[in-house]
Amino acid sequence: MSSPLVEVQDLNVRFVTRESTAHAVNGVTFSVQPGEVLCILGESGSGKSVTLRALMRLLPANKARISGSIKVDGQDVLALDAAGLSRLRGGLxxxxxxxxxxxxxxxxxxxxxxxETIRRHKGGTKAAARARALELLELVKIPSAAQRLDNYPHELSGGLRQRAMIAMALSCGPRLLLADEPTTALDATVQIQVLILLRKLQADLGMGTIFVTHDLGVASEIADRIAVMYAGRIIEEGPVADILANPLHPYTRGLMASTVHGQSRDRDIDAIPGSPPDLRQLPPGCAFAPRCAQASGDCLTAPPEPRYPAPGRMARCVQVSAKTPEFA
Amino acid sequence: MINLFLRRLMYAVPIAFGVSVVCFSLVYLAPGDPLQTILPSDASADTIAMVKAAYGFDKPLPIQFLKWLGRVMVGDFGQSIATRRPVVLEVTGALYNTSVLALFAVPIAFSTGFSMGAIAGCFPGKWIDRVLTGSAVLGVSLPNYWFGIVLVIFFAVEAMVLPATGMGANGSDQFNFLRWSDARYLVLPVITLSMVPIGIIARTTRAAVAEVMNQDFVITLRAKGLSETAVIRHVLKNALPQVLAVMGLQFGYLMGGSILVETVFTWPGSGFLLSKAIINRDVPVLQGTILMLALIFVATNLLVDLMQSWIDPRIRRT
Structure with missing residues (x-):
């Protein structure tokens, strides 16, 4: 296999204020191959957006403490100086x-x-950049693109604005695309259009993509692999079909149970009891243990180590290898 | 854009009319009779009636207003009761003198205030922000006439490098742009007048810039790989409409002249004229000056409005 496009090793992000320290991301490790789509799935506050922003060092420098290693296309992102960072952002x-x-x-x-983005990274004349911008708007299927070029954002609908945003992101031919819930703010019908467009562009341009979402349906639509985050840790990872068919971690199973999937209408949706832990005071053991029906004494002492029940699959749960004989 | 200009201009007309009504009636709401100052205290009833008729004070108020308005429209504000000179000459002379100060105070105050605020807003909470915001508060809080007197004591009385009062070599007569030495007379009053607008504009700019800095699109700009200079250019353009609104008001205040500062420096500007007119109960001068200043405010607001909608297209729609 070729060398990965993104390699994140033991990434930790803490937000330090005078009163408290929030442990937003705790020892996250993952990699993305060129052209692959990784979906980071998790609820609000699970650290998925923070992980994404850390990849471009977009977190406020005075509050966020980042440790670990982030390599994109061989470059050590955390070691880049201002000029290198500016080349990476929007370019690579x-x-x-x-x-x-x-x-x-x-x-x-x-x-x-x-x-402005094109000229920052590729130089060239204003006219050439404008011609390229027009191509991009056509690429993302914005109708009457030539006129849209001179529109202000408020003159466009939400879906068109997001397409313009995508055009801007693609303008300098990035090898890695980071998408932070790009369809969440859109109407359901527009959502699916934008999703299909993104998937097509990703495949055509061969971009590695990290797609952050809280929406299982969106994840199943676009992902090659899924990483599920909970309280700043990746608690399960694997190919999309395997995870959807056979979730290993109790949290992932809980997520799937809590969606609408053809239950009878009078039945309540099976919500996961309790709420996510306070990131300022994480429990010493598995962060999900307080909400987990199968939690045992072991779960409360230390965060479970990753287990690999099958090639390409990982879960951080003490019960995994014992409970899944088909992988043993 | 032309449509927008015409629409805003149409809004300005009723405002200007309202202002003229207020100007006209304010004088009648104030206590005291303007005729008292020009009539001897033992004047007979006939004399009073005659003078009243001569100035048109015997007609009903709406008639007086319409007649006054008709004359004002053609530039005739009547005659000063105190000096017997046409009010137009009094007002334009005073406005000219004040605008000499404003001509220098406006660029100095606006650029200094804006720069201070922009720098402070880009580094909220840092020492540079504290220093700049602190000086801005000081500028707003110090009474400027007191500050003017302190400047006079230091630079005119003690060091004797700058003149204390007047507009030029001929005293408070006429400022001469062509005489270089007259520029020395500008220094102290311009500095004194700039203090308050610098402080107010700096604080407004700081607040606007700091607010824009926290908006989501700034992260997008950084994510595009733009240099910090380019990011700040975006932020300043976003902050500018708010700042322009305050600048417009400050411009109006500067044109209105400061009664106290103009008195400290014996600069016969519009503030000075107003105070004289009030003391003398010189109704026509008072009306003329207030109306002119109010119209300057209306015109400035119109201009600010247009500049704002030119910068921020979202304003055009409303």
């Missing part, structure tokens, strides 16, 4: 954000914002 790696409403500068036109 680019990001799509959740809220297209607030993620674009309201007082510059869509065209200006794309042109």
């Amino acid at each position: 790696v680019s990001m799509i954000f959740q809220e297209p409403m607030t993620a674009l500068d309201p007082v510059y036109t869509i065209g200006d914002q794309i042109v």
